[in-house]
Amino acid sequence: MKSIIKITELVKRIAQGLASRLRNFYYRHLGVKLNGYVWMRQIEIPRNHSDKEIAANCALDRGVTLLCSGETLSHSKISIGANTYINRHTFIDAIQSLKIGRDCGIGPNCYLTDHDHGLDPSLPPLKQPMVAQDVVIGDRVWIGANVVILKGVNIGDDAVIGAGSIVTKNIPENAIAVGSPARVIKYKTPVTVSC
Numbered sequence: 675m676k677s678i679i680k681i682t683e684l685v686k687r688i689a690q691g692l693a694s695r696l697r698n699f700y701y702r703h704l705g706v707k708l709n710g711y712v713w714m715r716q717i718e719i720p721r722n723h724s725d726k727e728i729a730a731n732c733a734l735d736r737g738v739t740l741l742c743s744g745e746t747l748s749h750s751k752i753s754i755g756a757n758t759y760i761n762r763h764t765f766i767d768a769i770q771s772l773k774i775g776r777d778c779g780i781g782p783n784c785y786l787t788d789h790d791h792g793l794d795p796s797l798p799p800l801k802q803p804m805v806a807q808d809v810v811i812g813d814r815v816w817i818g819a820n821v822v823i824l825k826g827v828n829i830g831d832d833a834v835i836g837a838g839s840i841v842t843k844n845i846p847e848n849a850i851a852v853g854s855p856a857r858v859i860k861y862k863t864p865v866t867v868s869c
Contacts, residue, residue: 713732713733714734727752728754738766741765741766758776759779763783768788772788773810780817788806790824791803806825818837822841829844832848833847
């Protein structure tokens with residue numbers, strides 16, 4: 675019985691690997707800039723494919739959506755650094771520039787955006803012009819589950835954003851921030867190794 679379970683698991687892993695490689699081929703063919711192999715589950719990249727750039731060894735789990743709107747620019751609107759993992763059902767939405775550094779971990783059900791709608795009282799919500807500001811997430815950043823990151827935010831290297839936080843302002847490097855809106859509660863302390 676154990677050998678049947680092992681064989682079933684092996685077949686499942688092989689099928690998932692082949693499906694991921696087919697998705698790499700498919701999205702690369704559509705114009706997504708994949709700089710090496712990217713592990714992809716069932717993700718969604720609905721349009722403006724050339725506006726996305728993903729470095730090698732990234733992993734995009736089931737239900738991740740990468741959405742770019744508006745005119746194509748001279749640079750990638752969504753850029754994801756090497757070795758970054760994006761967990762299930764995270765939605766990344768850009769019209770100008772949203773950069774995620776390398777070696778980051780992004781929890782499930784997050785929403786990251788570089789824009790929102792204007793507030794002209796004479797226009798209905800969906801007729802409002804978009805207002806965009808770049809978002810930069812540094813290297814080795816950990817973003818917990820259900821986090822929202824809004825336009826104009828810069829998150830420094832090695833920062834941690836606690837689950838359920840809404841980030842509206844810059845977070846410095848090595849900071850641990852939580853809440854709505856997110857605020858720094860402490861800083862990571864360097865680990866020293868004694869010999």
